[in-house]
Amino acid sequence: MKFLPSLLVTALLLATAPAFAHDERALKAAPPGEPYVQVSDALPLPEFIPGLGTLFVDPKTLPAGPFLAYDHDGKLSATIYMTPLEDLQNGTAYDGLGIGSHTVSSVDIYYNAGHPGVDKPHAHIVLYHDADAKGRLAE
Amino acid sequence: MMTGRRQFLALGGGLGAALLLPRALRAASVEVIEMRGTARGEHIWFAPKALAVAPGTTVRFVNRDKGNSHTATAYHPANFDRLRRIPAAAEPWDTDFLLPGESAEVVLQAPGVYDYYCIPHEMAAMVGRIVVGRPGDPGWKGPAPATDDVSAAVLAALPPVEEILTLGRIEEVAE
Numbered sequence: 001m002k003f004l005p006s007l008l009v010t011a012l013l014l015a016t017a018p019a020f021a022h023d024e025r026a027l028k029a030a031p032p033g034e035p036y037v038q039v040s041d042a043l044p045l046p047e048f049i050p051g052l053g054t055l056f057v058d059p060k061t062l063p064a065g066p067f068l069a070y071d072h073d074g075k076l077s078a079t080i081y082m083t084p085l086e087d088l089q090n091g092t093a094y095d096g097l098g099i100g101s102h103t104v105s106s107v108d109i110y111y112n113a114g115h116p117g118v119d120k121p122h123a124h125i126v127l128y129h130d131a132d133a134k135g136r137l138a139e
Numbered sequence: 140m141m142t143g144r145r146q147f148l149a150l151g152g153g154l155g156a157a158l159l160l161p162r163a164l165r166a167a168s169v170e171v172i173e174m175r176g177t178a179r180g181e182h183i184w185f186a187p188k189a190l191a192v193a194p195g196t197t198v199r200f201v202n203r204d205k206g207n208s209h210t211a212t213a214y215h216p217a218n219f220d221r222l223r224r225i226p227a228a229a230e231p232w233d234t235d236f237l238l239p240g241e242s243a244e245v246v247l248q249a250p251g252v253y254d255y256y257c258i259p260h261e262m263a264a265m266v267g268r269i270v271v272g273r274p275g276d277p278g279w280k281g282p283a284p285a286t287d288d289v290s291a292a293v294l295a296a297l298p299p300v301e302e303i304l305t306l307g308r309i310e311e312v313a314e
Contacts (some may be wrong), residue, residue, distance in 0.1 A: 044208045044236030044238065045207070045208055045238075046205075046206065046208075046238055046239055049206045049207075050178065050205050050206045051178060051179060051206060052206070110179050110181065111179075111181045112179065112180040112181065113176075113180055113181060113182060113183050113260060113263035113265075114180075114183075114259055114260050114262060114263050115180060115207050115208070115259055115260075116208055116236065116259045119259045119260075119262060120262055121262060121263055124179070124180075
């Protein structure tokens, strides 16, 4: 059964494939380039949103994202997902979502009543990429 | 009539003069309704959510929510083909999206009940009601009836006209 460990490795790689589906280094600094667009360029939202930072998203991935969140110095600080509660309740699953960085120091999940781009009440799932990220995105 | 922020700034001197008027006259000049929200956007609201004003009052909508944009949009066919919930004689208005710190003004002349909403937050029942004048005023139009055009949550969020007239202004309870 020598093939079993390699089969497991292959299965694990396939299961995590979306996380590898980009050049992580290219996303470390803003702007991340195509297909990402700056949210404030496409929607009536502040360029820097307190708590979330400067957001970039691939429009094809809306509403869930990933939204790439950069601090004032253009450093990738968090990856954020926005999942409408009604859609989840109706059976929609958001599987295999990409991630801006494979380093995650902590995760916050909270309710948001809506905003341009994701009007439905939804959850924000925020993956911080270093211990100081939350502070840098705060204001 | 609606004026944007830049127009308002140009009128700043006139506003200063208006603030010097006696209280009875000032009451019909400018009222401010703020768009507010919690830091993480769990809750958003108009403050006050209901207001009684005299005919001819200018209402200034100001976005005080640092992390969100808002609109104040009258329920009217001219705005996204919604059913009318303002007096028939009134001019419909839509402030369009106001970013944090931005403002827009509207002058409310026709007596009656005006219901309005925030475009991206109507689903979260971010709505407001303004009562202009009082029942019995010439041309007075009472509140629009319940319809399928607005959700039960929106209707529940609109305070009764009598309560607004009694209190003058009603703030969001969760504030």
